[in-house]
Amino acid sequence: MRSKSSEPSSPERAWQYALRLLAARDYTAARMKEKLRSREFTEADLNEAVSRLEAESWISDRRYAERFAEAALASGRFVGTRLKMEMRRRGIPDELVGEVIGRLAEEYDESQDVQSVLERRFPLFSYAGADDKVKRRVIGFLQRRGYRFSAIMQAMKATDQ
Numbered sequence: 001m002r003s004k005s006s007e008p009s010s011p012e013r014a015w016q017y018a019l020r021l022l023a024a025r026d027y028t029a030a031r032m033k034e035k036l037r038s039r040e041f042t043e044a045d046l047n048e049a050v051s052r053l054e055a056e057s058w059i060s061d062r063r064y065a066e067r068f069a070e071a072a073l074a075s076g077r078f079v080g081t082r083l084k085m086e087m088r089r090r091g092i093p094d095e096l097v098g099e100v101i102g103r104l105a106e107e108y109d110e111s112q113d114v115q116s117v118l119e120r121r122f123p124l125f126s127y128a129g130a131d132d133k134v135k136r137r138v139i140g141f142l143q144r145r146g147y148r149f150s151a152i153m154q155a156m157k158a159t160d161q
Contacts, residue, residue, distance in 0.1 A: 009040070009041045009042045009045045010045055011044075011045045011048040011049050011052070013041070013045075014036050014039075014041040014045045014046050014048070014049035015048075015049040015052055015053065017036065017039060017041075017049075018032055018035075018036060018049050018050070018053055018058075019053075019058070021035055022053075022058055022059070026059075026063070026064050026067065027059060027064070028059070028061050028064050028065075028090055028091040028092055029050050029053075029054060029059055029061055029091070030061075030091025030092075031090060031091045032050055032053065032059060033046055033047075033050055034091075036049065036050070061091075061092055061093065061096055062096060062100075064090075064092065065087060065092045065096050065097065065100045066100055068086075068087060068090065068092075069083060069087065069100050069101065069104055070104065072086070073104060073108055073113070076113060076116070076117040076120075076145060077145065078145060078146055079108075079110065079113065079145055079146040079147055080110075080146035080147060080148060081146055082144070082145060082146025083101065083146055084097055084101060087100075087101075110147065110148065110151045111151050111154055111155065113147075114142060114147050114151045114152055114154075114155040115155045115158060117142065117145070117147075118138070118142070118155050118156065118159065121141070122138055125138060125156070125159055126159055126160055127156045127157050127159050127160050128160045135156070138152075138156065139152055139153075139156075
């Protein structure tokens with residue numbers, strides 16, 4: 001196979017292209033391989049380039065997983081099963097997902113997090129004063145982020161106290 005440019009595929013060209021990609025953002029090894037495949041580098045060239053990137057610590061699935069999970073939890077964007085799903089979708093191996101999530105779960109307080117997201121996103125929400133349609137909308141919003149239903153209900157009922 002040939003790359004999209006007129007030059008033949010080589011491990012050095014694949015490595016140089018990967019470095020340009022890494023200048024913009026972090027990648028997992030699996031996602032980097034996908035990007036290199038899309039540029040039509042040969043399988044041998046892209047494997048060699050990714051191996052070199054890992055050996056020189058340009059790519060680290062562990063580092064990526066930890067940063068992604070911490071950022072997702074801090075922002076309230078993804079939690080629980082949704083966070084696991086998003087990590088797997090980004091090419092993080094299952095055993096690493098479990099390890100990172102397990103470590104962060106020790107430091108993470110879901111009920112406090114749900115409460116802060118609820119206050120930030122719906123500052124005027126009152127469980128007693130809201131109709132069923134509003135309650136369903138708020139519950140759906142929080143569930144799509146991965147919060148457990150019991151934690152959501154606990155936080156919603158706490159708005160009236």
